[in-house]
Amino acid sequence: MVETLSAQARLLFFEVLGAERGRSKARIRRMDAYRGLGERAFESQFQRDKDALRQIGVDLRVGAGPDGDTYSISPGSFARVGARLNPVQAVLVGLALQAWSPGDGVGPSAGPKVAAASDGSGAPDLLRMDLTGVRAAADFATGIRERRVVSFDYEGVRGTEERSVEPWRIVVRGRALYLWGFDLDRGADRLFRISRVGSAVSFLGQAGDADEPPADLGDPFADRRVAPVLAVLGDPGRLARHLDGPVGEEPPSSPWRLWRGREADVGRWTSRVLARAEDVVVVEPGADKVLAAVKRQAIRGTVSYDPNIRPALLGTPDEARPHVEAIVALADVVKASDEDLEWLYPGRPVEDVIREWSQSGPSLILCTRGPWGVYIKAAAERDMLVVDPLDVELVDTVGAGDSLMAGLISGLVDAGLLGSGEAKQRLREASWDQILPAIHRGIITSGITILYQGAYSPTREEVNEILAADKTLRG
Numbered sequence: 001m002v003e004t005l006s007a008q009a010r011l012l013f014f015e016v017l018g019a020e021r022g023r024s025k026a027r028i029r030r031m032d033a034y035r036g037l038g039e040r041a042f043e044s045q046f047q048r049d050k051d052a053l054r055q056i057g058v059d060l061r062v063g064a065g066p067d068g069d070t071y072s073i074s075p076g077s078f079a080r081v082g083a084r085l086n087p088v089q090a091v092l093v094g095l096a097l098q099a100w101s102p103g104d105g106v107g108p109s110a111g112p113k114v115a116a117a118s119d120g121s122g123a124p125d126l127l128r129m130d131l132t133g134v135r136a137a138a139d140f141a142t143g144i145r146e147r148r149v150v151s152f153d154y155e156g157v158r159g160t161e162e163r164s165v166e167p168w169r170i171v172v173r174g175r176a177l178y179l180w181g182f183d184l185d186r187g188a189d190r191l192f193r194i195s196r197v198g199s200a201v202s203f204l205g206q207a208g209d210a211d212e213p214p215a216d217l218g219d220p221f222a223d224r225r226v227a228p229v230l231a232v233l234g235d236p237g238r239l240a241r242h243l244d245g246p247v248g249e250e251p252p253s254s255p256w257r258l259w260r261g262r263e264a265d266v267g268r269w270t271s272r273v274l275a276r277a278e279d280v281v282v283v284e285p286g287a288d289k290v291l292a293a294v295k296r297q298a299i300r301g302t303v304s305y306d307p308n309i310r311p312a313l314l315g316t317p318d319e320a321r322p323h324v325e326a327i328v329a330l331a332d333v334v335k336a337s338d339e340d341l342e343w344l345y346p347g348r349p350v351e352d353v354i355r356e357w358s359q360s361g362p363s364l365i366l367c368t369r370g371p372w373g374v375y376i377k378a379a380a381e382r383d384m385l386v387v388d389p390l391d392v393e394l395v396d397t398v399g400a401g402d403s404l405m406a407g408l409i410s411g412l413v414d415a416g417l418l419g420s421g422e423a424k425q426r427l428r429e430a431s432w433d434q435i436l437p438a439i440h441r442g443i444i445t446s447g448i449t450i451l452y453q454g455a456y457s458p459t460r461e462e463v464n465e466i467l468a469a470d471k472t473l474r475g
Contacts (some may be wrong), residue, residue, distance in 0.1 A: 008033040009049040013058065014019035014172045017141060022063050030219060033174075089124050136194050139201035140179050143167040146207040149184070165190070166210035171220060177435040180220050182211070188299070191220055226285055227263040231256045231310075233279035241270060258283065278398060278455060281310055291326055298330045302418045303429065305331035306405055309340040317344050332427055333406050333412065338369045350375060351384065363428040364435065366408070366442075368401060374443065378435055379428050387439060390447025390466075399455030400446045407445030407463065407468035412437025440467070 011033040016023050017157050028034070033049075034042050044241055050060055061074035136152065143150040144167045151164045161407050167181040168189075174192055183190040229247055233256055236243060249259035261269065273280050297303050307324050319345055334357060341353045359378045367375040376385040412418040415438055417427040444466050448458035 005050065006052060006215040008045060009052040011172045012046075012049045014137075014143065014170060014177060015052060016060065016071055016073055017170065022061075022065065024065050024067040025071065028068045030069065032221075094329035117276070118300040130279045134195040136201050137170060137179075138175055139203075140167050140170055140194070143201070143203065144169065146329055147210040147212070148207055149204040150181075151202040151204050152197050154192055155196040155198050161185075163192070164194070164204060165424075167222075168217060170194075181213075186300070189220075194377055215383050218366045224266045224337050225263055226261075226266055226269055228261045228269055228282050229284035230259050230261055231271070231278075231281040231283050232259055237276075239276060242272060256281075272410070279400060280330075291323070291330075294327055294330050298332075301420050302332040302336075302417070302423050302424050303330060303331040304405070306335045306401065307344075308401070309336075309338055309343050311343055317346065320344065325357075325360065328357050328362060331362050331416070332424055333366075333409070334362045335366045335368070335401070335408070337401060338367055341367060354384065363424075363430070364412075366404075366439075368446075370405060374404075374439070376435075376439060378430065378432065380430055381432055387443060390443055392447050392451055396453045396456075399457070400450050402455070403458065404446035404451040404459075406442075408442030411441040414438070 007134075011031060012028065015028060015031060027321075028046070029042060034045060037045060053060065059074040060071045063070045063072065106110050140150060142148070148167075150167055151162060153160050154163045162185075164184040165179065165181040166184065167179055169180045171178040171180050173192070176195065177193055181189065181192075218300060227244075230239075230243075232239065236259060242262055242264070244260045244262050247260050272418050273282060292301055294305075294317050305327050307327075309320075324344060330452045338350050341348070341350050345418040350369070354365050354367055354375060358379065363379040367376065371389060373386050373388045376387060409418060412427070412435075415434060417423055417434070417438070419432055441463055444463050447463055448466075449456045
């Protein structure tokens, strides 16, 4: 029996399967499966993976391309399977057979032989079974090859919606398959996790109707890997195992130290930083990359922003102010403290700064002022509102601002005022009656946090108990 394919071999299979004109060796070299390997180690692993595919009947045809050798699945594949296939291998072979057009002449000849070579009494059915994403991936591969516009129901953050896409590539990320293409409904490129396709794939129009993919099509996940520079207050603690070492000399007077992090997905680094939110600040990727990311998100939906000014890390107010103002102009919800505004705009009343920021684009601005409450400006309301803080005994202010933002955002989400492009417009037109419940939730959440030592995180049940006891806080 042939051993189950390695993770690298499976990734190679799907990478080549989704390439209409083959995949260059240079691009294969950049796959996550081979990331970090030296040249000799890559060549050795690549050869082993090709051999593993060959054992289950997959021959890679070598061609010539502008970037050197290209690899595609040979039409002679699967027609001479001489080994026993386990269920996983049978599914892989079946997926490739489904992806090829009838004119290739491969499916009719190879299908029965593959079924006969499969292990288990139910194995022949694996070539026809509707595994999550298998049929959709096969149809997407056909759409890529024939330049067909594909249509399908997709389960996204806004529920299930019909999407029409010009498909470019099938991309493997970890254990997941993605369709990468131009979303005609959104007017921009998008990644679709194939397991979330909730319907059969339909083809719109004729072959050749879809535009050619961009000539410089790269890795859609490339910008999701970072090796950040972090400013860490004190001992890095458990974060140390993810750090390569300090950056520069240790400053003689500052408690902050710069460290270089090891390359990893943005999501992983986001989780690590959030776990140390009070004493870790991301210095790089720098302001330009952050601004570019905000611009991309602002087109699709809502953006919330807390500048959280750290004077020791930002240079002078004149240097930091343009970057802060650029993000404020793109954001929908902005929260700052009076200390933040005093550092950015020395001597200016916070009311003036709030009004100026409001005119630049945000739909909702909050300025926290400790015991003097929260100043709030909504785009649809003429006057500024002042909301008193929760009347509690102060123990520790650590995490108070973060808790206020967490409560506020969760309240706005519940009210349908954050998330999608439609929610973005609803927030812009929202009245105080619609916004105040979320503001009260934020103030209560912050008020509970300062009752405890350290960055205490209140539960929704704790917040609801206070709301039930004081009806004036409900809106």
